[in-house]
Amino acid sequence: MAAPLSGFIRHLQSEKRHSARTCDNYQRDLQRLALWLTGVGCDCWADLSSHDVRRYVAHLSKGGLGGRSIARHLSSIRRFYQYLLREGLARDNPALDIRAPKTGRRLPKVADVDQINQLLEVNPDDPLEVRDLAMFELMYSSGLRLAELAGLDLLSLDLKGREVRVLGKGNKERILPVGGKAVTALNNWLAMRSSVAPEGEPAVFVSQRGDRLSRRSIQARLARWGVLQGADQRLHPHLLRHSFASHMLESSGDLRAVQELLGHADIATTQVYTHLDFQHLARVYDQSHPRARRRRGGSGSGES
Structure with missing residues:
Protein backbone atom coordinates (compact mmCIF):
# COMPACT_ATOMS: atom_id res chain seq x y z
CA MET A 1 0.00 0.00 0.00
CA GLU A 87 -3.65 5.37 -12.61
CA GLY A 88 -5.96 2.36 -12.96
CA LEU A 89 -5.35 1.31 -9.36
CA ALA A 90 -8.97 1.57 -8.18
CA ARG A 91 -12.42 0.80 -9.59
CA ASP A 92 -14.33 3.65 -7.92
CA ASN A 93 -14.04 6.43 -5.36
CA PRO A 94 -15.50 5.01 -2.12
CA ALA A 95 -15.50 8.38 -0.30
CA LEU A 96 -17.36 10.25 -3.03
CA ASP A 97 -20.75 10.46 -1.32
CA ILE A 98 -19.65 10.22 2.32
CA ARG A 99 -20.19 13.30 4.45
CA ALA A 100 -18.58 14.23 7.72
CA PRO A 101 -20.78 14.63 10.81
CA LYS A 102 -21.91 18.18 11.36
CA THR A 103 -19.79 20.27 13.65
CA GLY A 104 -21.71 21.89 16.46
CA ARG A 105 -21.35 25.63 16.37
CA ARG A 106 -19.42 27.07 19.28
CA LEU A 107 -21.80 29.01 21.45
CA PRO A 108 -20.69 32.40 22.73
CA LYS A 109 -20.05 32.79 26.44
CA VAL A 110 -22.05 35.50 28.14
CA ALA A 111 -22.30 37.16 31.51
CA ASP A 112 -25.71 37.54 33.13
CA VAL A 113 -27.19 40.94 33.95
CA ASP A 114 -26.14 40.79 37.61
CA GLN A 115 -22.54 40.04 36.62
CA ILE A 116 -22.52 42.96 34.18
CA ASN A 117 -23.91 45.29 36.85
CA GLN A 118 -21.23 44.16 39.30
CA LEU A 119 -18.62 44.77 36.64
CA LEU A 120 -19.75 48.28 35.72
CA GLU A 121 -21.23 49.74 38.94
CA VAL A 122 -18.01 51.41 40.09
CA ASN A 123 -16.89 55.01 40.65
CA PRO A 124 -13.33 55.33 39.35
CA ASP A 125 -11.37 58.53 39.87
CA ASP A 126 -8.13 57.66 38.07
CA PRO A 127 -8.32 59.06 34.49
CA LEU A 128 -7.36 55.75 32.89
CA GLU A 129 -10.00 53.88 34.85
CA VAL A 130 -12.58 56.54 33.95
CA ARG A 131 -11.59 55.90 30.33
CA ASP A 132 -11.86 52.14 30.81
CA LEU A 133 -15.32 52.37 32.33
CA ALA A 134 -16.46 54.52 29.39
CA MET A 135 -15.10 51.94 26.94
CA PHE A 136 -16.76 48.99 28.62
CA GLU A 137 -20.06 50.77 29.17
CA LEU A 138 -20.15 51.67 25.47
CA MET A 139 -19.28 48.15 24.33
CA TYR A 140 -22.06 46.66 26.42
CA SER A 141 -24.51 49.47 25.69
CA SER A 142 -24.18 49.31 21.91
CA GLY A 143 -22.69 45.89 21.16
CA LEU A 144 -19.53 47.23 19.52
CA ARG A 145 -16.85 44.99 18.10
CA LEU A 146 -13.32 45.49 19.44
CA ALA A 147 -12.16 47.01 16.13
CA GLU A 148 -15.14 49.36 16.08
CA LEU A 149 -14.36 50.60 19.59
CA ALA A 150 -10.65 51.05 18.89
CA GLY A 151 -11.36 52.93 15.65
CA LEU A 152 -13.94 55.28 17.15
CA ASP A 153 -13.37 59.01 16.54
CA LEU A 154 -14.79 62.02 18.39
CA LEU A 155 -16.83 63.06 15.36
CA SER A 156 -18.66 59.72 15.52
CA LEU A 157 -20.14 60.48 18.95
CA ASP A 158 -23.40 62.33 19.40
CA LEU A 159 -23.96 62.17 23.13
CA LYS A 160 -26.80 64.71 23.10
CA GLY A 161 -28.62 62.54 20.62
CA ARG A 162 -27.37 59.41 22.44
CA GLU A 163 -26.00 57.89 19.24
CA VAL A 164 -22.70 56.57 17.96
CA ARG A 165 -21.69 56.00 14.35
CA VAL A 166 -19.39 53.02 13.74
CA LEU A 167 -17.66 51.53 10.74
CA GLY A 168 -18.13 47.77 10.80
CA LYS A 169 -17.04 44.83 8.68
CA GLY A 170 -16.95 45.48 4.95
CA ASN A 171 -16.73 49.23 5.70
CA LYS A 172 -20.45 49.25 6.42
CA GLU A 173 -21.54 52.13 8.60
CA ARG A 174 -24.30 51.88 11.15
CA ILE A 175 -25.72 54.23 13.76
CA LEU A 176 -26.35 52.76 17.19
CA PRO A 177 -28.17 54.00 20.29
CA VAL A 178 -26.11 54.69 23.41
CA GLY A 179 -27.64 54.01 26.81
CA GLY A 180 -27.82 56.54 29.62
CA LYS A 181 -25.15 54.86 31.76
CA ALA A 182 -22.74 54.84 28.81
CA VAL A 183 -23.48 58.50 28.01
CA THR A 184 -22.62 59.46 31.62
CA ALA A 185 -19.41 57.40 31.56
CA LEU A 186 -18.38 58.91 28.20
CA ASN A 187 -19.02 62.47 29.39
CA ASN A 188 -16.88 61.79 32.48
CA TRP A 189 -14.05 60.52 30.28
CA LEU A 190 -14.27 63.35 27.73
CA ALA A 191 -13.98 65.87 30.58
CA MET A 192 -10.59 64.32 31.46
CA ARG A 193 -9.43 63.34 27.97
CA SER A 194 -7.85 66.72 27.15
CA SER A 195 -5.32 66.21 29.96
CA VAL A 196 -3.98 63.15 28.13
CA ALA A 197 -4.69 63.59 24.41
CA PRO A 198 -2.83 66.17 22.32
CA GLU A 199 -4.80 68.75 20.36
CA GLY A 200 -5.96 67.36 17.03
CA GLU A 201 -6.02 63.69 18.12
CA PRO A 202 -9.27 62.28 16.66
CA ALA A 203 -9.49 59.06 18.69
CA VAL A 204 -12.05 58.86 21.48
CA PHE A 205 -9.96 56.47 23.54
CA VAL A 206 -6.27 57.27 23.92
CA SER A 207 -3.37 55.82 25.87
CA GLN A 208 -1.23 57.51 28.52
CA ARG A 209 0.99 58.70 25.66
CA GLY A 210 -1.97 60.40 24.02
CA ASP A 211 -2.21 58.22 20.91
CA ARG A 212 -5.06 55.94 19.86
CA LEU A 213 -5.48 53.00 22.22
CA SER A 214 -4.67 49.71 20.46
CA ARG A 215 -6.93 46.67 20.34
CA ARG A 216 -4.44 44.68 22.37
CA SER A 217 -4.36 47.36 25.06
CA ILE A 218 -8.16 47.37 25.26
CA GLN A 219 -8.15 43.59 25.70
CA ALA A 220 -5.51 43.82 28.43
CA ARG A 221 -7.34 46.61 30.26
CA LEU A 222 -10.63 44.66 30.23
CA ALA A 223 -8.92 41.53 31.57
CA ARG A 224 -7.33 43.66 34.32
CA TRP A 225 -10.70 45.28 35.07
CA GLY A 226 -12.27 41.86 35.53
CA VAL A 227 -9.62 40.82 38.01
CA LEU A 228 -10.04 44.04 40.02
CA GLN A 229 -13.83 43.69 40.10
CA GLY A 230 -13.71 40.01 41.09
CA ALA A 231 -15.23 38.60 37.89
CA ASP A 232 -15.63 34.82 37.95
CA GLN A 233 -14.42 34.43 34.35
CA ARG A 234 -11.75 36.03 32.20
CA LEU A 235 -13.20 39.11 30.55
CA HIS A 236 -12.67 39.86 26.87
CA PRO A 237 -14.33 42.36 24.51
CA HIS A 238 -16.47 39.80 22.72
CA LEU A 239 -17.99 38.71 26.02
CA LEU A 240 -19.48 42.19 26.37
CA ARG A 241 -20.78 42.09 22.80
CA HIS A 242 -22.21 38.60 23.28
CA SER A 243 -23.84 39.65 26.54
CA PHE A 244 -25.36 42.70 24.83
CA ALA A 245 -26.84 40.48 22.10
CA SER A 246 -28.13 37.88 24.53
CA HIS A 247 -29.76 40.38 26.87
CA MET A 248 -31.33 42.33 24.01
CA LEU A 249 -32.75 39.19 22.46
CA GLU A 250 -33.99 37.87 25.77
CA SER A 251 -35.85 41.12 26.50
CA SER A 252 -37.19 41.91 23.03
CA GLY A 253 -37.37 38.60 21.18
CA ASP A 254 -36.70 40.64 18.00
CA LEU A 255 -34.01 38.75 16.12
CA ARG A 256 -34.03 41.15 13.15
CA ALA A 257 -33.47 44.18 15.38
CA VAL A 258 -30.56 42.48 17.15
CA GLN A 259 -29.11 41.55 13.75
CA GLU A 260 -29.18 45.22 12.71
CA LEU A 261 -27.62 46.38 15.97
CA LEU A 262 -24.80 43.84 15.73
CA GLY A 263 -24.15 44.60 12.06
CA HIS A 264 -24.53 40.98 10.96
CA ALA A 265 -24.93 40.56 7.20
CA ASP A 266 -26.57 37.14 7.67
CA ILE A 267 -29.29 36.54 10.24
CA ALA A 268 -27.94 33.00 10.70
CA THR A 269 -24.99 34.56 12.50
CA THR A 270 -27.37 36.24 14.95
CA GLN A 271 -29.39 33.07 15.48
CA VAL A 272 -26.55 31.59 17.55
CA TYR A 273 -27.83 33.74 20.42
CA THR A 274 -31.28 32.19 20.36
CA HIS A 275 -30.06 29.18 22.36
CA LEU A 276 -29.52 31.43 25.35
CA ASP A 277 -33.23 31.92 25.89
CA PHE A 278 -34.29 28.46 24.74
CA GLN A 279 -35.74 27.46 28.11
CA HIS A 280 -38.05 30.47 27.99
CA LEU A 281 -39.10 29.57 24.45
CA ALA A 282 -39.72 25.99 25.52
CA ARG A 283 -42.01 27.16 28.31
CA VAL A 284 -43.92 29.39 25.91
CA TYR A 285 -44.25 26.47 23.51
CA ASP A 286 -45.54 24.14 26.20
CA GLN A 287 -48.10 26.70 27.30
CA SER A 288 -49.21 27.79 23.83
CA HIS A 289 -49.01 25.02 21.25
CA PRO A 290 -52.29 23.06 20.97
CA ARG A 291 -50.45 19.77 20.55
CA ALA A 292 -48.06 20.46 23.43
CA ARG A 293 -50.63 21.15 26.15
CA ARG A 294 -51.64 18.21 28.29
CA ARG A 295 -55.30 17.38 28.52
CA ARG A 296 -56.95 18.10 31.81
CA GLY A 297 -58.82 15.45 33.70
CA GLY A 298 -56.69 12.38 32.99
CA SER A 299 -54.67 10.92 30.21
CA GLY A 300 -57.56 9.41 28.24
CA SER A 301 -58.41 5.78 27.53
CA GLY A 302 -56.82 5.65 24.11
CA GLU A 303 -53.26 6.36 25.28
CA SER A 304 -50.73 3.64 25.95
Missing part, protein backbone atom coordinates in the same frame (compact mmCIF):
# COMPACT_ATOMS: atom_id res chain seq x y z
CA ALA A 2 2.99 2.28 0.37
CA ALA A 3 3.81 2.55 -3.33
CA PRO A 4 0.51 4.13 -4.51
CA LEU A 5 0.63 6.58 -1.62
CA SER A 6 4.20 7.59 -2.46
CA GLY A 7 3.19 8.05 -6.08
CA PHE A 8 0.28 10.24 -5.06
CA ILE A 9 2.51 12.50 -2.94
CA ARG A 10 4.97 12.85 -5.85
CA HIS A 11 1.99 13.74 -8.06
CA LEU A 12 1.00 16.52 -5.65
CA GLN A 13 4.55 17.81 -5.46
CA SER A 14 5.53 17.74 -9.12
CA GLU A 15 2.30 18.06 -11.11
CA LYS A 16 0.07 20.03 -8.76
CA ARG A 17 2.90 22.09 -7.23
CA HIS A 18 1.42 21.87 -3.76
CA SER A 19 3.41 23.19 -0.82
CA ALA A 20 5.42 20.86 1.39
CA ARG A 21 2.99 21.50 4.23
CA THR A 22 -0.04 20.54 2.12
CA CYS A 23 1.68 17.37 0.96
CA ASP A 24 2.56 16.49 4.54
CA ASN A 25 -1.08 16.90 5.54
CA TYR A 26 -2.25 14.56 2.78
CA GLN A 27 0.40 12.01 3.67
CA ARG A 28 -0.42 12.09 7.37
CA ASP A 29 -4.16 11.68 6.74
CA LEU A 30 -3.70 8.79 4.33
CA GLN A 31 -1.12 7.02 6.47
CA ARG A 32 -3.64 7.10 9.29
CA LEU A 33 -6.20 5.48 6.99
CA ALA A 34 -3.63 2.88 5.87
CA LEU A 35 -2.87 1.98 9.49
CA TRP A 36 -6.59 1.53 10.21
CA LEU A 37 -7.03 -0.62 7.09
CA THR A 38 -4.18 -2.89 8.16
CA GLY A 39 -5.85 -3.27 11.54
CA VAL A 40 -9.13 -4.42 9.98
CA GLY A 41 -7.40 -6.85 7.61
CA CYS A 42 -7.47 -4.84 4.36
CA ASP A 43 -4.16 -4.66 2.49
CA CYS A 44 -5.19 -3.22 -0.87
CA TRP A 45 -6.46 0.29 -1.66
CA ALA A 46 -8.78 -1.07 -4.36
CA ASP A 47 -10.67 -3.14 -1.78
CA LEU A 48 -11.84 -0.12 0.22
CA SER A 49 -15.64 0.21 0.03
CA SER A 50 -18.07 3.00 0.94
CA HIS A 51 -19.09 0.91 3.95
CA ASP A 52 -15.45 0.82 5.06
CA VAL A 53 -15.18 4.60 4.72
CA ARG A 54 -18.25 5.04 6.91
CA ARG A 55 -16.71 2.74 9.50
CA TYR A 56 -13.54 4.80 9.32
CA VAL A 57 -15.48 8.04 9.85
CA ALA A 58 -17.09 6.49 12.94
CA HIS A 59 -13.62 5.43 14.12
CA LEU A 60 -12.29 8.99 13.73
CA SER A 61 -15.31 10.44 15.51
CA LYS A 62 -14.95 7.98 18.38
CA GLY A 63 -11.29 9.00 18.58
CA GLY A 64 -12.31 12.57 19.32
CA LEU A 65 -12.03 14.25 15.92
CA GLY A 66 -14.56 16.96 15.17
CA GLY A 67 -16.59 17.40 12.03
CA ARG A 68 -14.14 19.76 10.34
CA SER A 69 -11.16 17.46 10.88
CA ILE A 70 -13.11 14.46 9.58
CA ALA A 71 -14.18 16.49 6.53
CA ARG A 72 -10.51 17.16 5.81
CA HIS A 73 -9.72 13.43 6.07
CA LEU A 74 -12.54 12.63 3.64
CA SER A 75 -11.26 15.28 1.25
CA SER A 76 -7.82 13.65 1.34
CA ILE A 77 -9.33 10.23 0.63
CA ARG A 78 -11.42 11.52 -2.27
CA ARG A 79 -8.41 13.27 -3.80
CA PHE A 80 -6.27 10.16 -3.38
CA TYR A 81 -8.83 7.95 -5.10
CA GLN A 82 -9.12 10.38 -8.00
CA TYR A 83 -5.41 9.75 -8.52
CA LEU A 84 -5.82 5.97 -8.11
CA LEU A 85 -8.62 5.93 -10.70
CA ARG A 86 -6.45 7.86 -13.13
